[in-house]
Amino acid sequence: MAGAEAYDFGQLLGEGGFAKVYRARRRSTDEEVAIKVISKAQAKKMKLQARVRNEVRLHRSLSHGHVVQLLDVFEDDASVYLVLELCDRRNLYTFLRQQHRRGGSMPVPMVVVLVRQLLKGLQYLHARGIVHRDLKLSNCLLKFWRDPRGKRRVTLKIADLGFAAQLDHPAQEQFTLCGTPNYIAPEIAKAGAHGLPADLWSAGCIA
Structure with a gap:
């Protein structure tokens, strides 16, 4: 399995509390990818090692046109690296901000296409018993x-399975308080039992 030396790292695309995402190029094929670099020290400090392992385990099992593809995983003493499909450096949040700054809005036909794609990706996850729990524009x-x-066409892809959970059956519920305030379902906000329907609430907030 290739390590970090197999890639040329470029622009920083985004960062969070314990991870950074870079644009990169695979030297052997010249393929452009996104690499999520997770700091082991920060993950340990924030007690998120289990969350990182869970994200890798779930993402490895997925392959769908509306879910960001995980291409490779490797690690060294300091970091875990997730090699991901590159998606033009844009998410729905930044795209809508750009539209607003130009004095425009998203055309209704495009809204319909993107919402359908979001629901197709969500249907795929739910069919495999996976509840995302952090669906949002970004x-x-x-x-x-x-x-x-x-x-010109556009394809929406669901990203970031950091809060995702695998359910043994569709009616199973979780109790972890997680997600982003403007998008989380009321049952999660109340730290109550929640399951697959929580993602539908978040999808409705996005739509």
Whole structure:
């Protein structure tokens, strides 16, 4: 398995409490990817080692057009590296901000397309017993491309499985307080039992 030396690291795309995401290029294939670098020391300090292991375990099992693809995982003494599909450096939050600054809004047909794609990705996760628990605009990445006729298209991909949980059956519930305040379902906000429907609330907030 390749290590960090197999990649040329470039622009910092984003960062959080214990991880940074970089644009990178795989030297052997010239493929552009995103690499999430998780600090082991920070994860330990924040008592999030189990969360990191869970994210890797769940993400490895997934392959769907509306979920960001995990391409590789490796680690060294200091960090865990998640090599991910690159999605144009844009998420739904930054895209909407750009539209607003230009005095415009997202066309209704595009809204319909993106919401459908979000729900397809969510349906895939739920069919595998995975509740995301942190759906929000910034965790919806956008990949722009052109079809054979040259028409610009966009694909939405769900990202960041850091708070995701695997359920043994659809009715199983979790009790962890997690997520982002503006998007979390009321039952999570009250630190109560929650399951797959909590993601539907978050999807509604996004829509």
